[in-house]
Amino acid sequence: MTAPAGITLTGLCKTFAGQGGSVEALRDVSLNCPPGSFTALIGPSGCGKSTILRAALGLEPLDAGSVLIGGQAPAIATRAGITGVAFQDSALLPWRTVAQNVALPLEVLGRSLGPAQGRIRDLIALVGLKGREDALPGELSGGMRQRVAIARALVSEPRVLFLDEPFGALDQILRRQMNVELQRIWLETGVTTLLVTHGIDEAVFLADRIAIMQAGPGRIVEVLDSPFARPRLPSLFAAPEFHHLCDHIAGVLHGV
Amino acid sequence: MAFRVRSIAPYLALLILWEVVGRLDLVAVGALPALSEIIARFWVDRADYPRHVLATLQASSAGFVIGNIIAVLAGVLFVLLPVTARMARGLNIAIFALPPIAIAPILALTLEGMTPRIVLAALGVYFVTMQATVTGLSQYDSRAADLVRAYGGGGRAVMRFVQIRGAIPAILSGFRVAAPNAVLGAILAEFGGGGRWGLGAYLLGSLGRGEPDRLWGIGLTATLIAGLSYALFAALSARMLGASRSVTLNPAAPPAPAAGGGVWIGVVSFLLPFALWWGLLLALNVPGMIGKTPVDVFAYLFLSEGSAAAQGKLLLALGETLPITALGLVAGLAFAFGLAVTSQLAPSFTRAFLPVALVTQTMPLVALTPLLVLILGRGSAVTLWITISVTFFPAYVMITQGLSQVPRSVLELPRAYGATVWRELRLVAIPASLPWVFAAIRTTVPRALLGVMIAEWLATGRGLGNLMNQSRGYMDFSMIWTVAVVSVLLSVAFYRIAQITEDRVLRRSGHP
Numbered sequence: 001m002t003a004p005a006g007i008t009l010t011g012l013c014k015t016f017a018g019q020g021g022s023v024e025a026l027r028d029v030s031l032n033c034p035p036g037s038f039t040a041l042i043g044p045s046g047c048g049k050s051t052i053l054r055a056a057l058g059l060e061p062l063d064a065g066s067v068l069i070g071g072q073a074p075a076i077a078t079r080a081g082i083t084g085v086a087f088q089d090s091a092l093l094p095w096r097t098v099a100q101n102v103a104l105p106l107e108v109l110g111r112s113l114g115p116a117q118g119r120i121r122d123l124i125a126l127v128g129l130k131g132r133e134d135a136l137p138g139e140l141s142g143g144m145r146q147r148v149a150i151a152r153a154l155v156s157e158p159r160v161l162f163l164d165e166p167f168g169a170l171d172q173i174l175r176r177q178m179n180v181e182l183q184r185i186w187l188e189t190g191v192t193t194l195l196v197t198h199g200i201d202e203a204v205f206l207a208d209r210i211a212i213m214q215a216g217p218g219r220i221v222e223v224l225d226s227p228f229a230r231p232r233l234p235s236l237f238a239a240p241e242f243h244h245l246c247d248h249i250a251g252v253l254h255g256v
Numbered sequence: 257m258a259f260r261v262r263s264i265a266p267y268l269a270l271l272i273l274w275e276v277v278g279r280l281d282l283v284a285v286g287a288l289p290a291l292s293e294i295i296a297r298f299w300v301d302r303a304d305y306p307r308h309v310l311a312t313l314q315a316s317s318a319g320f321v322i323g324n325i326i327a328v329l330a331g332v333l334f335v336l337l338p339v340t341a342r343m344a345r346g347l348n349i350a351i352f353a354l355p356p357i358a359i360a361p362i363l364a365l366t367l368e369g370m371t372p373r374i375v376l377a378a379l380g381v382y383f384v385t386m387q388a389t390v391t392g393l394s395q396y397d398s399r400a401a402d403l404v405r406a407y408g409g410g411g412r413a414v415m416r417f418v419q420i421r422g423a424i425p426a427i428l429s430g431f432r433v434a435a436p437n438a439v440l441g442a443i444l445a446e447f448g449g450g451g452r453w454g455l456g457a458y459l460l461g462s463l464g465r466g467e468p469d470r471l472w473g474i475g476l477t478a479t480l481i482a483g484l485s486y487a488l489f490a491a492l493s494a495r496m497l498g499a500s501r502s503v504t505l506n507p508a509a510p511p512a513p514a515a516g517g518g519v520w521i522g523v524v525s526f527l528l529p530f531a532l533w534w535g536l537l538l539a540l541n542v543p544g545m546i547g548k549t550p551v552d553v554f555a556y557l558f559l560s561e562g563s564a565a566a567q568g569k570l571l572l573a574l575g576e577t578l579p580i581t582a583l584g585l586v587a588g589l590a591f592a593f594g595l596a597v598t599s600q601l602a603p604s605f606t607r608a609f610l611p612v613a614l615v616t617q618t619m620p621l622v623a624l625t626p627l628l629v630l631i632l633g634r635g636s637a638v639t640l641w642i643t644i645s646v647t648f649f650p651a652y653v654m655i656t657q658g659l660s661q662v663p664r665s666v667l668e669l670p671r672a673y674g675a676t677v678w679r680e681l682r683l684v685a686i687p688a689s690l691p692w693v694f695a696a697i698r699t700t701v702p703r704a705l706l707g708v709m710i711a712e713w714l715a716t717g718r719g720l721g722n723l724m725n726q727s728r729g730y731m732d733f734s735m736i737w738t739v740a741v742v743s744v745l746l747s748v749a750f751y752r753i754a755q756i757t758e759d760r761v762l763r764r765s766g767h768p
């Protein structure tokens with residue numbers, strides 16, 4: 001894997017004009033994720049987290065502001081295969097098997113599939129779906145589909161990883177497991193990660209830095225560090241200083 | 257088991273009734289023979305059938321394949337580049353609305369051998385499949401498309417990875433509806449183009465001899481071919497879908513133009529059909545005496561010395577064709593609407609009748625016409641009945657299916673408050689079914705004109721259809737082209753009027 005690239009968001013503004021009036025989804029959002037960092041974006045539902053992520057990938061035209069990924073515009077960075085993404089919804093193609101869905105980014109990027117077969121297999125095993133390579137999405141549970149999406153996000157060996165509530169559909173136990181796995185992958189690869197989540201403990205456990213958002217208009221109100229040493233063990237979830245930080249974030253979220 | 261007996265009982269009753277009526281020669285002195293008599297005659301004629309059937313099958317399957325390839329490619333193009341869809345709008349409506357019988361003689365004049373039949377079959381499938389392709393491609397999963405774009409994929413990558421495969425069920429159901437159209441197109445071309453082999457030629461040759469049992473045999477064979485082709489693709493798409501989809505008719509509106517667009521796109525859209533007409537004449541190197549350009553037709557009708565006579569003949573024919581088309585259309589639609597709404601209130605009736613209506617839908621019009629001629633004679637009654645029957649069934653099926661999408665609770669709400677049946681109709685059933693009624697009008701208007709023209713051509717010797725047939729006999733090429741152009745323009749005009757009225761009324765009554 002080549003050196004990670006950073007994410008620089010500067011002054012993002014976005015207003016949606018819908019049927020029931022317009023929604024100011026983002027107002028002057030700036031965020032800098034240095035190469036190799038792990039940033040969590042946390043905030044109430046509808047505050048614009050997904051919009052930020054989509055804008056960073058060049059999927060959402062902005063009213064103002066700029067996005068740089070590794071110093072490049074999103075369109076160039078995504079086409080070069082620098083980025084990996086898992087959306088809030090698994091968005092699997094119903095007619096492709098698990099393995100074929102995982103391989104999709106490689107096909108879109110025009111890379112050859114032959115050398116990647118082993119890697120695809122490993123990733124499927126990593127997300128706990130060994131033996132289900134040839135299953136169709138319709139035969140999987142919601143949580144399993146979400147895990148396929150995570151494997152798919154990693155298949156292109158990205159230098160920048162965008163994750164939008166990737167564990168939202170998982171139960172608490174599996175979620176903890178996946179948190180630990182994600183940390184392991186991040187430590188191994190050093191991929192710059194931007195994780196959107198509404199789980200405070202998940203953000204504190206995984207991230208170096210946590211950006212807290214509020215809605216109406218969507219904006220970042222505070223950025224703070226999660227100072228715990230790596231690798232973080234599951235026992236951290238029970239530590240008092242961990243809870244202290246979580247409580248602080250909950251306070252900011254609820255505006256107290 | 258009890259269910260199966262119940263579901264075939266109406267058919268069995270119908271068959272028995274048919275047998276009795278036929279044996280006793282109750283309909284128009286034997287014009288409707290019993291099924292057993294038809295089968296006996298079929299056995300006698302069995303040596304004739306293979307070559308006729310083969311010829312029709314060859315033309316219709318070639319047309320089916322070619323038409324569908326063009327339709328799918330066009331659909332993909334229209335979705336990738338919406339501006340092309342707007343430019344081709346005029347052409348698409350013209351192809352949808354054109355009465356095949358009107359251009360059959362022209363194709364026979366300008367093309368050779370089997371080609372006219374193949375072209376007409378292809379024209380018959382093009383619109384349905386193109387429409388299905390556009391619909392299928394437009395209804396893709398936007399989240400999956402986002403994923404492809406997140407890896408730098410453009411419109412073409414989204415098309416390749418998401419849209420094409422996602423559209424296959426829709427395209428297959430398009431094929432299903434298109435298959436009987438290919439058979440109809442091929443048979444109509446056989447009518448208009450001469451030639452010895454083919455079910456259309458066989459039918460035409462047998463028409464003058466007054467042998468009802470043979471005519472019925474040919475008609476039923478054509479229906480069977482159309483029905484089987486429908487069933488084949490129904491089975492195929494059921495396999496692709498896991499048998500979950502119900503049979504739906506495509507309300508077949510050409511792709512809605514995106515907002516804006518500018519005047520020049522409208523101009524291109526209007527001129528494209530004419531440009532194509534002219535271009536094809538040039539490309540095929542058709543001699544000027546036979547192939548008439550748009551300018552030739554205009555000159556013939558307005559500038560030549562014979563133009564007054566030509567106009568007179570045309571107006572006379574129009575005066576005969578138009579009133580009866582309108583009358584048949586209104587009667588057919590009213591009948592369909594009434595039956596659909598009442599059967600909504602008595603669902604067991606729908607269950608028994610809808611399959612019959614669907615079967616009749618696949619019966620090629622050309623097969624039906626001679627049979628109705630036998631029963632009703634050659635007067636105006638036959639024209640009227642044909643028009644009613646071609647508009648009634650599609651309208652009935654469409655309105656019934658539309659109404660079945662309105663939740664029963666909504667339909668029954670007024671009744672829960674003690675409303676009378678009429679008030680219930682006025683409050684709920686009529687407004688709810690309005691979009692479907694209009695879809696039915698839009699799709700059946702061209703069919704009505706086609707039905708009238710076929711009847712005039714084959715039976716009554718009046719109107720546009722007859723003028724076309726006569727001009728063919730006199731080798732009056734200018735008149736042949738003129739009638740073809742006028743009937744296509746007429747059909748398109750009807751269609752547009754229906755569409756504009758639909759837009760107005762639906763917008764006013766709060767439908768999206």
Ligand SMILES: Nc1ncnc2c1ncn2[C@@H]1O[C@H](COP(=O)(O)OP(=O)(O)O)[C@@H](O)[C@H]1O
Binds near residue numbers: 016023045047051
């Ligand atoms: N395509 C859209 N059209 C109109 N409004 C939208 C659209 N996408 C998002 N919004 C609005 O923007 C706001 C932010 O949405 P989103 O970024 O999805 O929130 P979340 O933080 O839950 O991910 C919401 O109020 C949502 O309704």
Ligand SMILES: [Mg+2]
Binds near residue numbers: 049050051164
């Ligand atoms: Mg979201």
